[in-house]
Amino acid sequence: MLKDNGIMKVKLFDADSWPVDALVDSGVEVMLGIPNDMLDTMTSYGSAEDWVKENVTNYGDKLNLKYVAVGNEPFLKSYNGTFMETTVPALKNIQKALDEAGVGDKVKATVPLNADVYVSPDDKPSSGQFRPDIDDVMTDMVKFLHDHGAPFVVNIYPFLSLYHSDNFPFEFAFFDGGRSIQDNGGVSYSNVFDANYDTLVSALKKAGVPSLKVVVGEVGWPTDGNKNANTKLARRFYDGMLKKLAKNEGTHLRPGKMDVYLFGLFDEDLKSVAPGNFERHWGILTYDGKPKFAMDLSGKGDDKPLVGVSGVEYLPNQWCVFDDEVKDKSKLAANIQYACASGDCTALGYGCSCNGLDEKSNISYAFNMYFQMQDQDVRACDFDGLAKITETNASTKGCLFPVQIISAGGRAAPALGLAALLLSSFVLVLSMSFVM
Numbered sequence: 187m188l189k190d191n192g193i194m195k196v197k198l199f200d201a202d203s204w205p206v207d208a209l210v211d212s213g214v215e216v217m218l219g220i221p222n223d224m225l226d227t228m229t230s231y232g233s234a235e236d237w238v239k240e241n242v243t244n245y246g247d248k249l250n251l252k253y254v255a256v257g258n259e260p261f262l263k264s265y266n267g268t269f270m271e272t273t274v275p276a277l278k279n280i281q282k283a284l285d286e287a288g289v290g291d292k293v294k295a296t297v298p299l300n301a302d303v304y305v306s307p308d309d310k311p312s313s314g315q316f317r318p319d320i321d322d323v324m325t326d327m328v329k330f331l332h333d334h335g336a337p338f339v340v341n342i343y344p345f346l347s348l349y350h351s352d353n354f355p356f357e358f359a360f361f362d363g364g365r366s367i368q369d370n371g372g373v374s375y376s377n378v379f380d381a382n383y384d385t386l387v388s389a390l391k392k393a394g395v396p397s398l399k400v401v402v403g404e405v406g407w408p409t410d411g412n413k414n415a416n417t418k419l420a421r422r423f424y425d426g427m428l429k430k431l432a433k434n435e436g437t438h439l440r441p442g443k444m445d446v447y448l449f450g451l452f453d454e455d456l457k458s459v460a461p462g463n464f465e466r467h468w469g470i471l472t473y474d475g476k477p478k479f480a481m482d483l484s485g486k487g488d489d490k491p492l493v494g495v496s497g498v499e500y501l502p503n504q505w506c507v508f509d510d511e512v513k514d515k516s517k518l519a520a521n522i523q524y525a526c527a528s529g530d531c532t533a534l535g536y537g538c539s540c541n542g543l544d545e546k547s548n549i550s551y552a553f554n555m556y557f558q559m560q561d562q563d564v565r566a567c568d569f570d571g572l573a574k575i576t577e578t579n580a581s582t583k584g585c586l587f588p589v590q591i592i593s594a595g596g597r598a599a600p601a602l603g604l605a606a607l608l609l610s611s612f613v614l615v616l617s618m619s620f621v622m
Contacts, residue, residue, distance in 0.1 A: 187475065187493060187494065187495045187496070188212075188214060189212070189214075190493035191483065191492050191493050192483060192484070193214070193483070194213065194214050194215060195214065195215040195216075195217075195252075195447075196209065196214055196215070196216055196217070197216075197217040197219070197253075197255070197403065197447050198216065198217065198218055198219050199219040199221070199255075199258060200218075200219050200220070200221055201218045201219065201220070201237075201240075201241040206218070206241070206245075206249065209249060209250075210245060210248045210249055211248050212250075213250060214250060215250045215251075215252045216249060216250060216251050216252065217251075217252055217253040217254070217255055218241060218242075218251060218253075218254050218255065219254075219255040219258060219298075220237065220254065220255065220256050220257060220276070220280070221257070221258065222257045222258060222260050222268075222269055224237075224276075225256070225257050225260065225269050225272040225273055225276045226272045226276075228256065228272075228275075228276035228279055228280060229272050229275045229276055229279065230279070231279045231282065231283070233279075234276070234279035234280050234282070234283040235283045235286075235287075237280070237283070238280065238283040238284055238287050239287070242254070242284065242287065242289060242293060243287045243288075243289065251289075251293050252292075252293065252294070253293070253294055253295070253296055253336075253337075253339075254280055254284070254293060254294070254295045254296070255296060255297070255298050255339065255403070256273065256276050256277045256280050256295050256296065256297050257269060257273050257276065257277075257297055257298070258298050259298060259299060259300040259341060260272075260273045260297065260299075261273070261299060261300070261302075261303050261320055261323075261324075262300050262302060263302055270320070270323060273297060273323075273327075274323060274326055274327050274330070277295055277296075277297055277327065277330065278330060280295040281294070281295040281330075281334055281336070290334075294334065294335060294336035294337070295334075295336060296331060296336045296337055296338070296339050296401075297327065297339065298339040298340070298341060298403040298404070299338075299339065299340055299341070300340075300341050301340055301341060301342050301343070301382055301386070302317070303316060303317055303320060303324060303340075304316050304317065304385055304386050304389040305317055305385075306385050306388075309367070310367075310369045310370065311369055311373075311375065311381050311382075311384035311385045311387075311388060311438075311439070312369050312370050312371075312373070312384070312388050312439075313385075313388065314384070314385035314386060314387070314388030314389040314392070315388070315389050315392050316389050316392075316393060324389075324393065325393045325394070328390060328393050328394075328395045328398055329393070329394065329395060331395075331398060332395040332397075332398050337398070337399040337400060337401045337445075338386070338390065338398050338399065338400050338401070339400075339401045339402075339403040340383075340386055340400060340401075340402060340403060341402070341403050341404035341405070341449075342379055342382050342383065342402055342404075342405050343404070343405065343406070344358075344359040344360070344377070344378045344379055344382075344405075344407075344423070345359065345406075345407050345408060345414070345415070345423070345464075347359060347378050347382075348414055349412060349414065349462060349464070358376075358377060358378050359377070359378055359423070360377065360422055360423055360426050361376075361377050361379070361423075361426025361427060361429070361430055362422070362426050363376065363377065367381060369438075373438050375438070377426075379405070379427070380437045380438070383400070383402070383437050383440070384437050384438055384439040384440070386400065387400070387437070387439040387440050388439065400440065400444075400445075401445040401446075401447070402444065402445065402446040402447060403447050404447055404448075404449035404450075405427065405446055405447070405448060405449060406420075406423075406424075406448050406449040406450060406468050406470075407419060407420040407423040407424065407468075408420065408464035408465070408467040408468045409467050409468075409469075409478055410463075410464065410466075410467040410532065410533050410538050410539050411459075411462065411463035411464035411465070411466060411467045411532040411533065411535060411538055412462060412463060412464040412535070412537065412538070413536060413537025413538075414537075415464040415467060415538075416537075416539070417478050417479045420470075420478070420479065421479045421480070421481065424448070424470070424481050425481065425487070425489070427446070427448075428481070428482065428483060428484070428485035429485045429487060430485070431444060431446060431485055432484060432485025432486060433485070448470065449468055450468040450469050450470070451469055451470065451471055452469040452471050452472070452473060452475065453466055453467050453468070453469040453471075453472055453473045454466055454468075454469070454473075455473060455530045455555075455559060456559075459532060463532035463535055463538070464532070465532075466530060466532050467532065467533075470492065471492065471494065471495070473588065473591070474495070474498050474500070474588075474591050475494050475495025475498055476494045476495075477491040477492040477493075477494055479491075498591055499591065499592040500589045500590065500591055500592065501558070501561065501562045501589055501590045501591070501592060502562065502589075503577060503579070503589060504562065504575050504576065504577050504589075505550075505554050505557070505575070505576055505577075505578070505579065505580045505587055505589070506550075506553045506554045506556070506557030506558075506566070506567035506573050506574070506575055506576075507550035507553060507554065507573065507574060507575075507576050507580050508546055508549040508550045508553060508572060508573060509571075509572060509573055509574040510546055512571055512572055514571075515572065517569075517570045517572065518549070518572055521553075521569040521570055521572055521573075522549055522552050522553075524556075524569075525552040525553050525555065525556040525569065526552050526555075526556075528556055528559075529552065529555035529556035529559050530555045530559065531551070531552050531555060533551070533585070534548060534551060534552070539584055539585055539586075540584070540585035542584070542585070543582065543585060547580070547582060547585075550580055550587070551580075551585070551587060553567065553569060553572075553573045554580060554587050554588075555588075557573075557575075558588055558589060558590040559590070561590060562590060
């Protein structure tokens with residue numbers, strides 16, 4: 187499916203052998219990930235050596251490995267410094283292990299970071315600098331990356347700028363809006379992506395590495411779970427982003443070709459919703475590998491549906507729904523709460539795809555999502571006698587009641603954090619949680 191869509195680069199968030207093995211001998215360029223909960227372990231050089239042996243040299247030339255992502259956004263403010271002491275030592279150990287394994291010239295270690303690692307005191311991109319509380323560790327990191335020929339990987343999300351502030355100018359989140367901001371010297375920015383990117387470039391200059399390569403490790407737009415998360419706005423965002431990349435125009439401070447990973451490939455029904463209900467809906471493909479909307483990854487504007495995943499198999503066509511003929515409904519509220527807490531009710535919120543359901547359908551949606559995520563186990567459609575299994579499709583116009591898929595391993599599919607697709611002009615890249 188990746189090749190059918192011209193996607194020849196992918197970024198994974200771990201190094202699980204199941205998806206990695208599928209990429210062996212494919213020619214697809216890969217970025218492997220080391221999760222944050224392994225950073226402390228990687229501060230031991232022996233552990234870093236073992237990881238490189240198992241996940242890099244073990245594959246030889248069969249895996250087209252380009253980068254190792256050490257952690258993922260480890261300096262987020264919300265982590266309260268949890269990974270402050272371990273990230274850079276882990277990074278240095280992995281790169282050293284790559285070097286000593288004889289692959290350090292072609293495989294580089296880096297750290298994907300959230301855009302909150304840099305700030306601008308006056309909101310002008312030219313005033314960008316690293317956050318004062320992490321300036322020392324960031325300076326150490328970027329100089330190490332520069333010395334070893336590795337890129338700075340940053341995740342930029344215009345959607346989140348809009349989500350976190352009701353006062354954020356809506357049109358500034360897109361590439362065709364009428365809003366702009368002014369910087370020194372008469373420079374104008376017409377979208378937040380370019381402004382954010384150049385804020386980073388300014389911070390790198392202040393840290394003494396003005397020419398350090400930048401790769402956008404994640405950028406995208408969710409399609410559900412929030413009033414601004416829908417296919418119409420996602421299509422608008424991607425259309426503008428892809429056309430911009432196709433022009434190789436870059437930004438004011440970094441003109442030229444940009445490397446950008448699109449996040450993500452598939453929706454993920456087990457992803458944490460702590461940041462927001464939209465977190466499970468970043469995919470440009472649905473949970474079962476179907477394209478959500480037409481798009482042209484080359485940026486030429488010739489929009490058409492992507493090639494979906496072929497050969498997807500489903501569990502039986504059956505749904506778990508609310509049995510409204512049950513007389514005792516005293517435990518209904520508790521069961522709905524349980525179904526949503528253990529399942530996925532993110533499409534039921536205000537402005538979301540299933541927001542318009544009536545009361546009975548709302549309850550059925552919650553029950554069915556839990557039932558499907560439990561691989562249609564009959565015991566998962568009881569809810570104290572309030573539910574029943576039906577072979578009548580409960581979906582309504584605009585609201586899909588899904589049926590779980592069967593994985594290639596012959597079992598019901600887990601929620602895979604797949605990838606990000608990388609766009610290097612006309613070169614597409616993915617991350618698992620895919621990036622293009």
